Structures are given as structure tokens and as C-alpha cells.
Amino acid sequence: MVVGQADAASDGLLSGSLRRQGYRVRRFASCLELDPQVLQSASLVLVFVSSLAGPSLYAQVGAMLRQASRVGVVPVVEYADQEKAAALLELGCVDYLLAPFSEAQLSALLRRQESASAGEEGFVSCSQAGRRLLAMAQRVAMTRAPILITGETGTGKELMARYIHRFSAAGDAPFIAVNCAAIPEQMLESILFGHEKGAFTGAVSAQPGKFELANGGTLLLDEIGELPLGLQAKLLRVLQEQCVERLGGRKEIPLDVRIVAATNRDLQQEVAEGRFRADLMFRLDVLPLHISPLRERKDDVLPLARRFIRQYAAQDARHELLTEDACRALLAHDWPGNVRELENCLQRALVLRNGLYIQAQDLGLAV
Structure with a gap:
């Protein structure tokens, strides 16, 4: 469903691309013309914001969101009006599209919404908050920057990390998860960074660490707020240098690893109370994702x-x-x-x- 009027180039691209991908397109000049029954049956609503300019824009979109809470509403905004996109996302829209856009960008948007509706990888997202979260997760999955997932216990932070990994990596790329709270401090350094033979008592053979095992894929550092301060400094160096050195070793091993950290703690509060390094928090908190309770x-x-x-x-x-x-x-x-x-x-x-x-x-x- 398309609401509002696009320019000629965007309109042709939009109609052709949607029909090629199997969508049936219905058009309405404004939100006020929408039939509630038709709206409830739509799979996606694209709203061209520029043609709905004026103080009533947010009221129109807000009324539409209330009528169809399970339908994904996506505003299409000009580059100069990106602050409107942010306001509409806060209002309840699930994603946004910048105009002018290419067919590849439109296809990526449709893919994000189809994935959110299907609840891929078991992550159910029928609510507006859930659909916005999955749309954002798919955006950040396209980069290799660190991701910090926050949320209460039991909200599905590891499931979200796996979702990001599946959406961004080749099928054979490794996904390695480490629970920083479940491993004794004296073992955690060896498990994360690996060790050489004879590095400590009981090290009868060389072992790669989780960073090496995750090379080319994703490493989830779950409960990162529980990481001891001593290891935080070493983790920060690994993230900065993109290489790791095993315990007892001298060789630096280059890394190509996506880091996803997860915590149910307020890391800013942990920093203020001296339990977490501020520089590590800033290094990890490049792309934050919060899972609502x-x-x-x-x-x-x-x-x-x-x-x-x-x-x-x-x-x-x-x-x-x-x-x-x-x-x-x-x-x-x-x-x-x-x-x-x-x-x-x-x-x-x-x-x-x-x-x-x-x-x-x-x-x-x-x-």
C-alpha cells in the first residue's frame, strides 16, 4: 500500500519493483482516505512524507498506526527531512527509506520487513517495537562494527546475536558464544585468547582461543558487564589492534571477527562505579540495540x-x-x-x- 504522491522517477521505480516482487499495489492520496479494513489486510504501508507536509503529518500517521498495530508502516523521506524519519520511528513506524532510492535499497527494505514478519530464527516480532528492532538489526548486520545488545534477563539477547550473524555472514562462518559470567576468572583469559603448550601448569598442548575460533564470523561476548577489569584492558587492545596473542606465545594472530556484546547491566552506571572501563564501553557501544521487555x-x-x-x-x-x-x-x-x-x-x-x-x-x- 502506498500513501501520498512520489515524484515520477520514484513512482515508476516503486511500482515496477513492487510488482516484480509479487506485491499488489494500492494507492491513496493521504492517510485520511484509507479504508480501515484495507489497511488491516496490507502487508506493508509506504508513506511519502513530503506530500503529506504540515502539522497534521504526525497525527495522520499516528492514527494509521493505531488502526493497524500489526502492519509495518515505513515513511519515505527526503535527505533533508531525516529528522522527520526519527520522529516517525519514535511514533511507531518500523523502518524508513530515504528518497531518492535505488531498486536495491527498496529490495533490502522489503527483505527486512519480510524477515521481521516471518520471525526468522525464532525471533518473533509482531509488535511495532519488535519489527523496528529487527529492521535495525538487519541494518547493523551489514557492517563489521561492534554491536552492543542490552536488555533484561530472558529477553533473547543471544537469539538476536544469532539473528544478526545469520543475516550478515556466509552460511559456513562460525558463530561462537562465550558467557563471561559462567567461566572462572582464572580460566577466562585462556578460553578467550588461547594458550601455547607450557603457558601454565596443565597446558599440555596449544589451544586456540574463542577469538581464533570465531575468525571470519561472529563472537558473542555474553554478560560482558561481568568481565573482570584485568581482562577488560586486554580485550580493548584486541579490539583496537584486530589481532590476538595467545598466553605464553609471541606471535600475533590477525583477526577478522564481528564482536557482539550483550549485557543486562547499565554499562554507564558500571563505568561510574568503577567496575567497567569507559574506553571499552565506547569501543563496544558503536551500534547499540536494546531489546524491550x-x-x-x-x-x-x-x-x-x-x-x-x-x-x-x-x-x-x-x-x-x-x-x-x-x-x-x-x-x-x-x-x-x-x-x-x-x-x-x-x-x-x-x-x-x-x-x-x-x-x-x-x-x-x-x-
């Missing part, structure tokens, strides 16, 4: 629940197992444990249910 993404709760049902009860997945009471209970809960809590809740309900369907009491949620 599930209580702020209620549109994702039921799609996530149904995905977990398909995962854990594939034999019954052809049925709608959630009763209306169960759906209401799921939507009313705040999910302090986020997606992980929801997954555990559905696993438990599938075991405890009486019969085929999941009732509200099977979920075990406080009323």
Missing part, C-alpha cells in the same frame, strides 16, 4: 506462545490449543522473566493440561 511488547506474547506450542507439541500444533481464558491470562501477566518465563510457562502447561486444550489454570499464573 516482554511487558512492553504485548503483541508478541500470543505469537510467542503459539511458537513454543509448535516447538514442544508439534503433534498437536495443527489445533489452536490456547483457550480464550488462557489467552487473556497470558496477556494480563507482566512477564518479569520475559520470553524465558513464557517458554517455561508453556512447557509446564503442555504437561499439566487435562485434554487437548490449554486452560488458564494450566498456566499457573498469579491472578
Whole structure:
């Protein structure tokens, strides 16, 4: 669906490209002309901002977003009007396109939205916040700059890192994850950077570290806020020099690794309290991604629940197992444990249910 009027060049490119990719295009002169039923059935809405100029722009787009909360709305803005794109993203739009644009840029936008709608790699994103997050993740995946993923425990930070890796790397490129909080400090340096034979007691053979193993691919440093200060200095040097030296070794090994760091801590607060190096935070926080808690993404709760049902009860997945009471209970809960809590809740309900369907009491949620 296209709202507003494009210039002749953009209009021809837009119509031809959309039809070649199998889209049926419907046009409206303004947001005020939209039929709510037609809007609900659209897969994507492109809004040409320049033709809707005026103080009513944000009101028009805001009303459209309220009418179709599950439809991706993408403003098309001129280079001189990029601040409007930022304001519309804050309002609830899922992505934006700068005009003039090429067919490749339009195709990349469509691919991002198709991926978000499909919930690739299990990352469900039916809410506007989720769709914006996946669109941003796909943008940053095109670069090799460090990415910092923040969010509460259980929001899916590692899943997002895998999504970025899958979207950016060749299929055979390695993805290596290290939980900095789960490994004893005395072992973590060797695990990250590797060691040579005889580097310490028990080092009976040389071993590559996680940086070497991730060469050409992605290294996820999960719970980066738990990294000891001593190792933070060495990590900073590796990031700056793009090479690593094994413990007990003298040879510098060149690296080509995408670094994704994840944390549930406020790193700025950690820096202020002296537990995290400011220079390392700035080095990691080049492309920040924040995953909102599930209580702020209620549109994702039921799609996530149904995905977990398909995962854990594939034999019954052809049925709608959630009763209306169960759906209401799921939507009313705040999910302090986020997606992980929801997954555990559905696993438990599938075991405890009486019969085929999941009732509200099977979920075990406080009323």
C-alpha cells in the first residue's frame, strides 16, 4: 500500500519493483482516505512524507498506526527531512527509506520487513517495537562494527546475536558464544585468547582461543558487564589492534571477527562505579540495540506462545490449543522473566493440561 504522491522517477521505480516482487499495489492520496479494513489486510504501508507536509503529518500517521498495530508502516523521506524519519520511528513506524532510492535499497527494505514478519530464527516480532528492532538489526548486520545488545534477563539477547550473524555472514562462518559470567576468572583469559603448550601448569598442548575460533564470523561476548577489569584492558587492545596473542606465545594472530556484546547491566552506571572501563564501553557501544521487555511488547506474547506450542507439541500444533481464558491470562501477566518465563510457562502447561486444550489454570499464573 502506498500513501501520498512520489515524484515520477520514484513512482515508476516503486511500482515496477513492487510488482516484480509479487506485491499488489494500492494507492491513496493521504492517510485520511484509507479504508480501515484495507489497511488491516496490507502487508506493508509506504508513506511519502513530503506530500503529506504540515502539522497534521504526525497525527495522520499516528492514527494509521493505531488502526493497524500489526502492519509495518515505513515513511519515505527526503535527505533533508531525516529528522522527520526519527520522529516517525519514535511514533511507531518500523523502518524508513530515504528518497531518492535505488531498486536495491527498496529490495533490502522489503527483505527486512519480510524477515521481521516471518520471525526468522525464532525471533518473533509482531509488535511495532519488535519489527523496528529487527529492521535495525538487519541494518547493523551489514557492517563489521561492534554491536552492543542490552536488555533484561530472558529477553533473547543471544537469539538476536544469532539473528544478526545469520543475516550478515556466509552460511559456513562460525558463530561462537562465550558467557563471561559462567567461566572462572582464572580460566577466562585462556578460553578467550588461547594458550601455547607450557603457558601454565596443565597446558599440555596449544589451544586456540574463542577469538581464533570465531575468525571470519561472529563472537558473542555474553554478560560482558561481568568481565573482570584485568581482562577488560586486554580485550580493548584486541579490539583496537584486530589481532590476538595467545598466553605464553609471541606471535600475533590477525583477526577478522564481528564482536557482539550483550549485557543486562547499565554499562554507564558500571563505568561510574568503577567496575567497567569507559574506553571499552565506547569501543563496544558503536551500534547499540536494546531489546524491550516482554511487558512492553504485548503483541508478541500470543505469537510467542503459539511458537513454543509448535516447538514442544508439534503433534498437536495443527489445533489452536490456547483457550480464550488462557489467552487473556497470558496477556494480563507482566512477564518479569520475559520470553524465558513464557517458554517455561508453556512447557509446564503442555504437561499439566487435562485434554487437548490449554486452560488458564494450566498456566499457573498469579491472578
